[in-house]
Amino acid sequence: MADDDRLNRDDGLVLALARGLSIRQAAEEAGFGKRTAHRRLDDPEFRRRISAVRGELMELAGGRLSDAATKAVDVLRELLDSDADTIRLTAARTILQQTVALRTAAELEHRITRLEQNEGQHGNDSIEVSAA
Secondary structure, three states, X not given: OHHHHHHHHHHHHHHHHHOOOOHHHHHXXXXXXXXXXXXXXXXXXXXXXXXXXXXXXXXXXXXXHHHHHHHHHHHHHHHOOOOOHHHHHHHHHHHHHHHHHHHHHHHHXXXXXHHHHHHHHHOOOOOOOOOO
C-alpha cells in the first residue's frame, strides 16, 4: 500500500514538473519535501518520465491550437466582408501572409521527408574527402 501511495505521488510530481511548476511548487503539490523531489530528479528514468509527459501535454496543446486556428480562419474570412476598408485589408493581408507561411512550412516538411527517405534507402554512405 505504501508503494502504491508513493507511485501516485510520483505521478503527481511528474505531472507538476512537466507542467512547468518549480521544484518547490511541484513537491508541495505532490506531497513531497523539496529535498525528496531533488533526489527523485537525480533518477534518469524519473526525468525521462517527466519528458514523456511533457511531450504528451504539448501534443494536447497542439491539438487545441489547431482547433483554435480553424476558428481564427473563420473569423478572418468573415472580416473580409467588413464594411471598413482597413479591416478588410488587414484580414486579406493576414490571410495571404499566413498562406505563404503555411505553404513554405509544408514544402519544407515535404523536402525533409524526401531527404530522410533517401537517407534510409542509401544507408549511411559517407563521402570521404581526402586532403591533397
